Amino acid sequence: MSEPPVPSAAAALTAPVEDYLKAIYDIQQGGNAATTNALAERLSLAPASVSGMVRRLASQGLLEHEPYRGARLTASGRSAALRTLRRHRVLESYLATVLGVPWDDVHAEAEQLEHAASDVLIDRMARALGDPMFDPHGAPIPTRDGVVDETRHATLADWPVGTRGTVMSVSDKDPAMLRYLGELELRPGAMIDVHNRAPYDGPIDVSVGGVPRQIGPTAARAVRIAAVA
Amino acid sequence: MSEPPVPSAAAALTAPVEDYLKAIYDIQQGGNAATTNALAERLSLAPASVSGMVRRLASQGLLEHEPYRGARLTASGRSAALRTLRRHRVLESYLATVLGVPWDDVHAEAEQLEHAASDVLIDRMARALGDPMFDPHGAPIPTRDGVVDETRHATLADWPVGTRGTVMSVSDKDPAMLRYLGELELRPGAMIDVHNRAPYDGPIDVSVGGVPRQIGPTAARAVRIAAVA
């Protein structure tokens, strides 16, 4: 009478689980170990909570956990993370482009909707936008089948003085920071020349699209740059 | 150090709570008592679960519960229900109109999204549509301040033989039913003449926009009609 458990049936993931997987992916992408504290910090949770959840996710085969060492996504965990990431970024793009939601609000809004929107709906939105490859902050949008460009670009804080570059992406984590970067015209696609960098984490002299600006190291670390093609 | 509980701070409602309130509103709107069993049926939950939740909601002031009698929304419960209903119906309208989601899918999709979308986003969507008053199934959309037309229209099953009417709305609960009604062109705005009704819940002879049709009583009860203006 009752449903026999089908081993391969991918039970829908809960919102918290999707958030954990996304956070782990993100931290790993940054080249760091997805350690308990790092996750707790990123998710604004107590380390004790993370410990418990990580154990559970490991037992579900979504990640591997070496105690005291951190978590690494398995193939299935990674693909779940990318599915969520795709939703998030398609939503961000759609909200910004079609509905005119401000640059600095789309992240928070997408953060909620990504757990509720169906894959078909996400695909519809993507198609309506012409299947964009990047979201409004310049982050690459995974395809339906989980393919993403994972190139890690340099940060404006590390960009060599005297060199020109294009803004590839900006971090979407902090709305206030985003507003600030927006005022400086530091959006994906902007052309940047780095003129001078004061030592000891001092301000950086740049010009953005020809306009001279000074920006601090924290803001500079939120901006990713590549050489002009 | 810790937050003192602010009595009037409207703590965000959880998705299950919003679902309960919506269901109670709906049942009351149908003129019935929001009894435990009715709620359990509507929400596909065990009666025991409903009992517990109803007690909790009563203690939060969202409804009044007379044991063994049923629940009635308080003013604040009602306004929460209408807020959710607005979200639901704006979402349905937006998905159908702008994104081309099929008539019979919008309900399920909106059911998820309604708990995640912010009020500002909903307002943006509504504005993009020109602040429509009805959703794709003809149900009235509450305004931001919780005003709705609560007129209860007659059902096609009760519509007097020999009379003409306009379809005001169709029930969105069952996708298969919706598809069927769609095939018969029974959409809001359609013109209907009722020619004959066989006794004992028999089929009804109608014409829809001039085309003769026969429909059964169950489908007829899903269609609401008003006199032509």
Added chain:
DNA sequence: TCGATAATTTCGTACAGACGAAATTCTCTC
């Protein structure tokens, strides 16, 4: 090599939401 400190895990606990089984209460009919 030994602590001291920091990171992590364990443990007991809490709350929301759900369930089945058992107990209760209502209602309706005779």
Added chain:
DNA sequence: GAGAGAATTTCGTCTGTACGAAATTATCGA
């Protein structure tokens, strides 16, 4: 007015997710 049957509630329990406090383990400097 008394049961019978239906509706409802209570009770104990389960799962997921979170927490603080305490115990454990790792690491790094002396």
